[in-house]
Amino acid sequence: MSVPQQRSAGAQTIGILGAGRVGTAVARQALKAGYEVRIATAKPVEDIALLVEIVTPGALAVTAAEAAEADVVVLAVPMHKYLTLDPELLAGKTVIDAMNHWVPIDGEIEDFDNDNRTTSEIIQAHLPDSRVVKTLNHIGYHDLEADGRSPGSSERRALALAGDDDGAKATVASFINRLGYDPVDAGPLAAGRAFQPGTDIFNGSHTAERLGAIMAAECELAGV
Amino acid sequence: MELGAYSFGDTPRNPDGSLRPTAESIRNLHDAIVLADENGLDYFGVGEHHTLDMPASSPGTVIAAAAAATKQIKLGSGASIISTDDPVRVFQQFAIADAVSGGGRVEITAGRGSSVETFPLFGYDLADYDRLYEEKLDLLMRINNSETESVRWSGTVRPAIDDLAVVPRPVNGSIPIWVATGGSAPSSVRAGKLGLPVSYGIIGGAPARFAPLAQLYRASAAQAGHTGEDIKVSVAALGLIAPTKKEALDRFYPGWHNLNIEMGKLRGWPAPDKRQFLAQADFPGAYYVGDPDEVAERIVDLHGHMGHMRHFLQMDIGGLPHEHFLESLTLLATEVKPRVERLLKSK
Secondary structure (H helix, E strand, C coil), X not given: CECCCCHHHCCCEEXXXXXXXXXXXXXXXXXXXXXXXXXXXXXXXXXXXXXXXXXXXCCEECCHHHHHCCCEEEECCCHHHHHHCCCCCCCCCEEEECCCCCHHHHCCCHHHHCCCCCHHXXXXXXXXXXXXXXXXXXXXXXXXXXXXXXXXXXXXXXXXXXXXXXXXXXXXXXXXXXXXXXXXXEECHHHHHHHCCCCHHHHCCCEHHHHHHHHHHHHXXXXX | CEEEEEECCCCCECCCCCXXXXXXXXXXXXXXXXXXXXXXXXXXEECCCCCCXXXXXXXXXXXXXXXXXXXCCEEEECCEXXXXXXXXXXXXXXXXXXXXXXXXCEEEEEECXXXXXXXXXXXXXXXXXXXXXXXXXXXXXXXXXXXXXXXXXXXXXXXXXXXXXXXXXXXXXXXXXXXXXXXXXXXXHHHHHHCCCEEEEECCCCHHHHHHHHHHHHHHHHHCCCCCCCCCXXXXXXXXXXXXXXXXHHHHHHHHHHHHHHHHHHHCCCCCCHHXXXXXXXXXXXXXXXXXXXXXXXXXHHHHHHCCCEEXXXXXXXXXXXXXHHHHHHHHHHHHHHHHHHHHHCC
């Protein structure tokens, strides 16, 4: 199930929407991996310049439009603010949905609670022309910077990814690999249900082999 | 460096693990604060949770009682969930406790809360999460900074106050108001811009990771023109002190396990993992669990990264036996504190 590394699909620039704990952790890890990183929030650039300079040194504070020009755009805003994401800016882009909606933490949000789709499918519907890949939602922001290992390391941690566009998934798989994790293709975007909050994959830390086994077992249970 | 503790109340447990009456936890908490004061501890924080296992739901009430029963210890909330409370009432409760204390010992720490239990309880809509916090903190600061008892304020989350009296006034004119954050960069910027002291709650990972956030907070404050003694940092973390490291681990683990089970039910936390506990309980982890030497060394190490002026620990979790809580408080005041002072001086 493991996605082969596709260096040719490699992105060079990463745009991150959101400068909270997840956004800044992804930024630092991407900088370590050698990417050019741009960070944007809903605030004017000058308002986040100091934050970016101190918390993610090496990254650029930019507007959302400039972040959206990157090869890969990471969505790391609070889930209930997803409607503020501009579909036009993100049209045609490879977009990583790193967000989670977790009722015990976020409370109930009508858009999600009365909908059987996964949150990433709802995000994809809001961004119809983007190529959404769900990943990075199931690793803690502490862990993201601590658990990364070079390819081939024993016990290297794996991260699942789900999306409907194979090209986008290959690009994201390469990104995940450079961040220090084995990418494991979980299938189409809807398959991201297997690593939403509360699942074994979400709660644990797994190698690619183990992650694949958990997903295979779940498919069997579901009779797929 | 000030040392202290904080608690949300910890409901004692029966031998079979079931919870004893919530009122017992409040009595235990009160006794612990009094003992901490007698032993010379610098600070005690009371946090607001609304759960069966953590029932100190009204920090101002606990603090008012403690203010009457203590002589020197500083008392604060950690945190008051102001988003779902009335800042006028919060201010009044703490101003009264300040008067009872003799003045200058009572502080408010304002937080959004890491949980959302207070929203249904007090009838607020989570969709207003950001606006409630921002406006209510603004009102709290307006009242606190007022020269007189007369307050004027208007906003969208509660009726305007048009030149009405909010009494009593604090003994020293105002009450220290801190901002609590779990460590997001935008929160650090906000606290700095407001010119308020900031309290970082560090519940996992390596605490030194928070160093850039403290730097960002100070730089944001300086950029906004805020200097002086209000620009300061405190750190709240989990921890327990015992005569030996082994005892500290053995005493703290069962409660940590229980807490994770309870939080798992409420907030979907994963099942507790002892390896994770042990990793966090050793340097450079986030749990200050150990003998006085180790805990002192780790606090001083973090001081090298954060420059914080207060380090305080949540000790009583998951039904920690009361005597272990009291011994830990006593060791913090009488054994850890002199070591921290000595180590800081020799740096």
